[in-house]
Amino acid sequence: MKYQETLQGLLLDDPIRMKALCAIQSLKLNDGWIGAGFVRDAVWDHLHGYKQVQISGDVDVVWFDSERCNPAHDSDLEERLCQRFPEFDFSVKNQARMHQRNGNLPYLSTENALLYWPETATAIAVRIGETNFLEIIAPYGLDELFELRLRPTPPFEREKLNIFRQRVARKGWMERYPKLQFIIPE
Numbered sequence: 001m002k003y004q005e006t007l008q009g010l011l012l013d014d015p016i017r018m019k020a021l022c023a024i025q026s027l028k029l030n031d032g033w034i035g036a037g038f039v040r041d042a043v044w045d046h047l048h049g050y051k052q053v054q055i056s057g058d059v060d061v062v063w064f065d066s067e068r069c070n071p072a073h074d075s076d077l078e079e080r081l082c083q084r085f086p087e088f089d090f091s092v093k094n095q096a097r098m099h100q101r102n103g104n105l106p107y108l109s110t111e112n113a114l115l116y117w118p119e120t121a122t123a124i125a126v127r128i129g130e131t132n133f134l135e136i137i138a139p140y141g142l143d144e145l146f147e148l149r150l151r152p153t154p155p156f157e158r159e160k161l162n163i164f165r166q167r168v169a170r171k172g173w174m175e176r177y178p179k180l181q182f183i184i185p186e
Contacts (some may be wrong), residue, residue: 003142008134010042011126017042020059023085025128027077031095031110032063033137035125036117043145044121044177058091062125064110069097104155111137118156118164120144150174151183 011017017038024034037057045051061077074092081090095113099106107113110125117123120140129135136142144151150173152164161184174180 001136001138001142003146004136006146007039007043007126007136007142010046011039011134014042016055019085020055020088021126021128021134023081023088024061027081029061029063029077030065032061033110033125033127034059035062035114036060036122039124039126040119040122040145044148044173044180047146047148048177048179055088058089061090061092062095062110062113063092064095064107064113066096069094071097111139115139115153116155117153118160118167120151120153121149123153148177148180149183150180152185157185 011021020038021034024032038055038059041056061081074094077092078090081088081092095107095110098113099116102116104116107116114123114125114137121144123140124136124138124142124145126134126136138145140153143149150168152161156164165184168174168182174182
């Protein structure tokens with residue numbers, strides 16, 4: 001995958017993000033990853049020359065276990081993580097139940113769930129694998145992320161396009177990252 005080594009290097013050189021990744025690895029979650037802004041912001045900050053010291057926003061922990069779909073289980077994991085690592089604002093979501101909230105068919109895995117996230121540059125997750133190698137899932141690839149293209153995923157190109165537009169405005173990405181190209185499909 002193009003840009004994979006670059007992303008791995010960025011994250012490996014970031015002690016704060018590596019601490020969060022180690023925290024998630026210690027939970028041994030089934031199909032567990034950290035995604036969304038955790039990855040996106042690291043790359044966009046780097047490409048804009050920003051020296052990011054803290055992680056802005058929450059740390060999105062995503063995992064998949066169809067046997068543990070109770071939201072209370074996610075809340076318990078969040079509480080445990082926040083007690084051990086109070087410097088992070090963890091948000092834990094079992095993707096085996098998130099299809100209900102999003103009005104989709106059931107997801108098959110964490111990677112499958114990422115297909116239904118709003119932006120291609122956000123539909124990326126990372127983890128420290130069993131061999132301590134930094135693994136990446138990016139169902140839409142890494143090109144959009146590294147080439148600073150802000151584009152909706154296919155599920156958000158038509159009926160949900162307003163949701164995508166509202167997210168972009170609410171998050172202030174175009175102001176924070178002026179090199180971004182805002183791409184709406186015709």
